[in-house]
Amino acid sequence: MxxxxxxxxxxxxxxxxxxxxxxxxxxxxxxxxxxxxxxxxxxxxxxxxxxxxxxxxxxxxxxxxxxxDILVNDVDAAFREFLAAGGTAVEPPFDIAIGRCARVCDPFGNVLVILDQSKGTFTTDAEQNVIGVEPAGNPT
Structure with a gap:
């Protein structure tokens, strides 16, 4: 098919x-x-x-x-869709501070990194040090 x-x-x-x-x-x-x-x-x-x-x-x-790194809406769904389209898995989805990430390979040998921000975005102090993650969907 x-x-x-x-x-x-x-x-x-x-x-x-x-x-x-x-x-x-x-x-x-x-x-x-x-x-x-x-x-x-x-x-x-x-x-x-x-x-x-x-x-x-x-x-x-x-x-x-x-x-x-390429942003997608949902890494797990994008990973499945990429594999169904003929790509291969390099590293299955895993957690990162701001969401989820995976590494995939297209049919031409190019490794792509896909990630989502399902957990949110970094929050920083006055010196730009990461101090946490602002949950997704919350105004900053």
Whole structure:
């Protein structure tokens, strides 16, 4: 039986472009202080910077990268739909601080990272340190 095309696009938008770095403080100094990107959040392993003409972020991370993260409405449903369309699983859905995430591979060998914000978005203090997660659907 042939796969029936979805009535709506699976991917919503690019969430971030993530780069691997070996020193988080040096990376913050480089991207914020030398290149002028506003720091919007940071935690012990990663930091996110604003891209002025997009709502996507540039993220630096101590453990993972490089990767491009694509936002979907529901990772578990998107994962199933991607596999039904002919993609393969690299890493099944798992929890992250703001929601769920999975890694998939298209038929051409491209690994894609899909995530949702089902738990909410980061909240930060005055120095942009992550202090929690604002639940999804609540006004900030």
């Amino acid at each position: 042939a796969y029936e095309a979805a009535k709506r696009p699976l991917f919503r938008k690019l969430d971030n472009y993530l780069l691997h770095v070996s020193d988080l403080d040096e990376a913050i100094s480089f991207y914020r202080d030398r290149l002028g990107h506003a720091l919007i959040w940071r935690d012990a392993e990663a930091a996110g910077f604003a891209l002025p003409e997009a709502d996507a972020e540039l993220v630096v991370h101590l453990r993972i990268g490089p990767e491009t």
